[in-house]
Amino acid sequence: MSKLRTLSLLASALLALSTLAGCPQFPAQSNNDGGPDAGNVDAGPQETRECKAIVLFNGGESAQKVTISGEFNDWDETATPLERHQGAWRTELELSPGHYGYKFVVDGVYEGEPPPDQYTKWVGQFENRALIVPNCNVPSWKVVESRVSASGLVTATLKFQSAASGKLIDPISVRVTVGNVSVEPELTASTGTLKISYQAPEHGKYTIKARAADTDGVLAENSPLWLPLWWEATEFSWQDSIMYLIFTDRFRDSDGTSPVPPVQDVPQISNYMGGDFKGITDALEDGYFDKMGVNLLWLSPINENTDIGHRGSDPNNKYTGYHGYWTVDALRAETRYGDADADGDARLHELVRAAQKRGVRVMFDLVLNHVHEDHQYCDERPDWCALTCTCGEAGCAWEGPGGRPLDCQFAPYLPDLNYRNHDILRRVVDDVLLLMKKFDVDSIRIDAAKHMDHIIMRTIRLRLNELEAMGATPFYVVGETYVGDDGHDLIMDYVADYELHGQFDFPLLGPIRHVFGGDGSFKHLEARTALSEQKYHSTLKWHSPFLGNHDIPRFVSVSQGNVGHPFGGTPDLMGEGPQNEINQWNIINRMSMGFAFLLTIPGIPLIYYGDEVGLAGGPDPDNRRMMPWEWNANQRELLERVRTLGKARRAIRPLRHGSRQELWIDDDFYVYARDAGSGDVAIVAMNKGGEQREVMVTIPAGLQLTGKTLNSVNSTRQVTVAEGQIRVTLDSWEYAVFYGN
Structure with a gap:
């Protein structure tokens, strides 16, 4: 194509070539296979953008008439007819640059909802195709x-x-x-x-x-x-990742100083505590993440937040924006995450570069559902921040019958963004891409996905898909849809090649905690794991299982039944233990076996900062305590177990890419295989019972393990496949990951 103002919009499932900001056209070639260098590619003659748009409709083979009804012709379904052309319907338009909502009309009948894999625009109460006309007067x-x-x-x-x-x-x-x-x-x-x-x-x-x-x-x-x-030395896929969630303000303070003092009249646990970007960079350079096998850092929202303290879920105490979810600027990093020697932007650039040098990806947490009332958007366009109602109030339920999940405000000071307003959509999407470009990040987490219209997530993903089509290394877009054990269908409502890659596996969270933190049965866990595999199907590898996150009480505290209130009362059993004596075996065994499960099942596992040392905590904000960096014997024992498991996942391909197959199970003993094919198999075994168990496990011939001896990566145990079986012996609360290659 030498006339690149041309825009092809196909009625079938084809990606539109234009983008909201006039992104570059797709390449003739793009790969990382070490083929011919650029000098051998003929780029052809000079290309000039053309001031016309060509619209194609690939459906309607039996149609007698196809027209376009849109904003550019005042929705007159007779004004813009298409003509048959080489098996499709076609027309040329002369339009000013802009985004125009439109629909095809086939034999007098308007098409229904637009294809979800193409750019769209809401006009009034209807979602339409978006005809995106770039500015041909700009190169x-x-x-x-x-x-x-x-x-x-x-x-x-x-x-x-x-x-x-x-x-x-x-x-x-x-x-x-x-x-x-x-x-x-x-x-x-x-x-x-x-x-x-x-x-x-x-x-x-x-x-x-x-x-x-x-x-x-x-x-x-x-x-x-x-x-x-x-x-990279070996080809990377996102399934090779172990994700680690960092609350920047609570992770590490690099120098004991802060560019800005804490907010007055706010309790310490809900105030800024001094963690900064340089603290994360220092941990990277110390090898802290490498030792756990972590290669994907999810940073809590990095944007500048308000300095105002607000009442939150606890009406008796104030909170600050230490968490990052009360943004006031779309492109600037939080001032407080800088330090005495450099601002937040500079330190974030350093952090990202330090991570990339080590092969570590960085994920930004995007807060797109809402902004703080002092956000730049509200200053520039007050109408974008009009108040609606506060979620949970009478007549304004979070969801369900009578609910207003798409427009209720999380708090009176957090205006909800309405992405059916196309001006808001364009501005936010452009700013998201500018932010990713500014700091050169590869992955994003979409907060509160179920509280936003699909159009925002689809538009972002389509923009990133276009970058990949140009040759960019693939991105990862994961969403947060907070649901219960039966929420698989709602999670999958947002997962597609044109929307989210995957989501956090909330339906599996409860069963994991019940089994490893309580007295739940492995049979129940297997059933729920198999259900996730069934519901997520081919997208399973993109979803993220986890033991805990920043919105719920800490695993260790729930497992011990000593959860206090949001502002205190939860003891730190691991942190308060003796320096050189292990006395919390119940916690260590339960948490480490939970990690053994998490780090050996399909998906992209998430570790919440501090869980690797058994950090305690009740409800938010108590579950966001400062990360300890001097560890006693209890904490060191748990950390070493997590490190062993993390490094095993990174080293053993079937743990990342293999299919999963249950081999033996009862309430307290569980054995399953991860099979990457051709005999490349890992076997995971767990005993949560109160005594040693010995079990004969049948090994299917299809695993191709006959005669092989598999060694445990976390102990001295081994098993040998003889006559189609292995003998597995495990002590109480012992687990083993067996591998033979």
């Missing part, structure tokens, strides 16, 4: 190809597409970086072709950014071009 970037070879050679061919004026690229304006290093591209100004080549010095992330203007000084609309790329 744009196109990625022809991009690669990272096995030896770390980063290459790309870019095309500067001229505006309709035909003005060429200005060579003086060109700026290109690869992994924050300035690179001089090979430029052919007459064709607008840039060829980039850079030899990476070590494994890590090498994002390409490019900026340029034409000879009239008009900057390309998607400058800087953002093309995230990684060079």
Whole structure:
């Protein structure tokens, strides 16, 4: 395509080529397989954007007439007919840049809901297709190809597409970086072709950014071009991840100082406590996460929050925005997460670069359901922040009959964003992409997914899909839909190739806690695990199981039945133990076996900061205590067990990618296999009973383990497959992960 103003919108399940901000067109080639370098790619002649939109409808084979009814023709279903063209229906439109809602009308009948895998726009009470017309008077970037070879050679061919004026690229304006290093591209100004080549010095992330203007000084609309790329020793997939949730303010204080003092008249546990970005960077550089096998850091919301204390769920106490969910700025990092020597933005850049250098991905927690009343959006557009009703009040239930899940406010000072207002949608989506580009992150968590219209999550995902189509390393988008044990269907309502990759597995949380923290049966856990596998089906690998998170009392406190109130009363049994004597075996055994299950089942497991050392806590905010960094014997024992399990998951492929098969089960003894095929199998065994057990376990022939000896990665035990069986012996509250390759 040499006329790249052209817009194809297919009625079938095809992704629209345009985006809300005029994202670059898809590449002719894109891979990381170490193939030919950019110098061998013919980028073709100069390309000029054309000021017309071509609309295609691929349905209606038997239709006699197809027209368009939309905002651009005042919804006149007769004003814009399509003509048959090469098996489809087609028309050309001359429109000003903008987003236009429209529907196809086939033989006088309006189509129904628009395809969910295409951009849409709400107009009044109806969701429509979105015809997105970019500005042809502004140049744009196109990625022809991009690669990272096995030896770390980063290459790309870019095309500067001229505006309709035909003005060429200005060579003086060109700026290109690869992994924050300035690179001089090979430029052919007459064709607008840039060829980039850079030899990476070590494994890590090498994002390409490019900026340029034409000879009239008009900057390309998607400058800087953002093309995230990684060079890694082994190919990465998101299923290779162990996720770790960090509450920045509660994780580590790097220097004992804060750029801003705590908020007055707010209790310490609900106030800022001094954790900062440099503290996380220091933990990275100390190898803390490497020792657990952690390679995906979920940061609590990083945006600037209000400095005002508010009443919260406890009417007798105030809270601050230490948690990050009361945002006032879409693009600026929290000032308090900086330190005496650098601001929040600078320290966050350092953190992300330090993580990427170690092969660790960073996930931003996006608060999109609401903003704080002092947010920049409310200042600029007060109508965007109009008050509705507070969730939970009479006539304003969170959900269910009479509920208002999409527009109720979490608190009177947290205006709810209405994404059926297209101006809000465009601004927020653009800001999300700008934030990801600014800090060069690979993953996002969508908070409160069920409280927002699908359009916001679908639009973000489609934008990221387009970046991947340009050659960007794949992203991961995970959602939070807080449900009970029977909430699988609601979770899956938001999971698709065009929306969320997966969600946190809340339906499995209760069974996990009941079995490992209480007296629940392994039979029940197996049934619930199998139900998740059935409900999530092919998307199972994208979902995230967990033992605990920031919204519920800590696992250790629930397991001991000593949960207090949000502002105290919950003892820290692990932290208060003796320095050199282990006296909390009940906690250690229960938590470590819970981790053994979590880290050996399918999905992307989540560790909540502090759970690895048995940090105690009641309801929010008590479940967000400061992370301890000096550990006693109890804490060290649990931490070492979690580290062993985490490193085993990272090292043993079937634990990450294998199918799961139950082999033996009763209420207190559980054995299952993770099978990656061709005899690459791990076997997990657990005994939560009160005495030693010996069990003969049948090994299916399909696992191809006949005659093999498998060794436990966490003990000296081993099993040998003989006559189709293994003999598994485990002490009370002992687990073993057996592997033979």
